[in-house]
Amino acid sequence: MPTSNNSVRQMGGIYIKKYGSKKPIGKYYFRLMLGIIGIKQPIEYYGKNKRLEFERNTLQLWKSYCLNVPNVIQVKKSELYLSAIKGETCAEIFNKSIDFDLILKIFIDVNNRHELAIKFNEPTLCHVDANLGNILYSDNKLFHIDFEMGREYEAVNVWAEREITKLLISLSGVVGINSMKRVVSIFLNTYTHTSIVRRFINQKISEQSVSNGANETKYRLINLALDMKECMVASYDD
Numbered sequence: 736m737p738t739s740n741n742s743v744r745q746m747g748g749i750y751i752k753k754y755g756s757k758k759p760i761g762k763y764y765f766r767l768m769l770g771i772i773g774i775k776q777p778i779e780y781y782g783k784n785k786r787l788e789f790e791r792n793t794l795q796l797w798k799s800y801c802l803n804v805p806n807v808i809q810v811k812k813s814e815l816y817l818s819a820i821k822g823e824t825c826a827e828i829f830n831k832s833i834d835f836d837l838i839l840k841i842f843i844d845v846n847n848r849h850e851l852a853i854k855f856n857e858p859t860l861c862h863v864d865a866n867l868g869n870i871l872y873s874d875n876k877l878f879h880i881d882f883e884m885g886r887e888y889e890a891v892n893v894w895a896e897r898e899i900t901k902l903l904i905s906l907s908g909v910v911g912i913n914s915m916k917r918v919v920s921i922f923l924n925t926y927t928h929t930s931i932v933r934r935f936i937n938q939k940i941s942e943q944s945v946s947n948g949a950n951e952t953k954y955r956l957i958n959l960a961l962d963m964k965e966c967m968v969a970s971y972d973d
């Protein structure tokens with residue numbers, strides 16, 4: 736189920752992105768209004784033009800660090816024109832079969848990028864909406880698309896935490912419960928920013944005791960934190 740009223744159309748070698756409201760629409764307009772009166776909001780609740788501007792700036796920043804993203808071709812009538820990346824999204828690839836080598840590649844990519852983000856204090860080098868539909872695999876390279884999430888008032892380590900959790904939750908949806916421990920283990924062996932992982936684990940485990948009536952996402956995040964903790968403890972025992 737799409738979470739926004741954005742629409743994307745392809746015209747030859749170009750993807751054209753038109754920005755719409757986020758769903759549910761009532762909540763979007765309420766938070767948009769809060770933003771207008773000066774109460775800080777997540778990027779997904781910005782108005783259409785401001786989101787387009789944020790996405791364009793992020794794509795240009797990534798390019799300046801030689802990271803793989805589509806080229807911005809032009810902005811016309813509040814639409815963003817991007818070069819088409821040939822290939823499939825990781826969601827499409829994993830829906831056919833799980834490729835653990837590709838999962839490792841994704842984790843190496845995240846780790847190296849977070850190295851840059853932290854070193855240069857560039858939070859937007861973290862891809863907060865890192866679901867597998869927003870990561871393309873083309874010519875043995877990973878490309879990222881769709882930069883409309885994050886909170887500009889948060890620190891770089893929080894952006895990094897949001898990316899790794901979004902990514903792992905998205906992976907848990909395709910690999911299934913039985914393989915998730917293997918995925919978590921590959922992740923912990925690859926991702927070197929351990930203070931970010933520890934912060935996430937501690938936070939979610941402390942929420943566990945008050946999670947009665949928690950929604951599905953909260954429940955999945957707590958389970959992820961528990962899997963990570965178990966995997967860390969097992970590696971100390973080895």
Ligand SMILES: Nc1ncnc2c1ncn2[C@@H]1O[C@H](COP(=O)(O)OP(=O)(O)O)[C@@H](O)[C@H]1O
Binds near residue numbers: 743869880
């Ligand atoms: N530059 C691009 N190259 C290839 N595919 C793209 C490109 N931009 C978008 N897509 C395709 O369109 C889909 C939706 O684009 P996206 O930017 O993620 O918008 P949305 O906000 O609607 O999720 C992607 O999952 C991908 O399949």
Ligand SMILES: [Mg+2]
Binds near residue numbers: 868869881
């Ligand atoms: Mg998307």
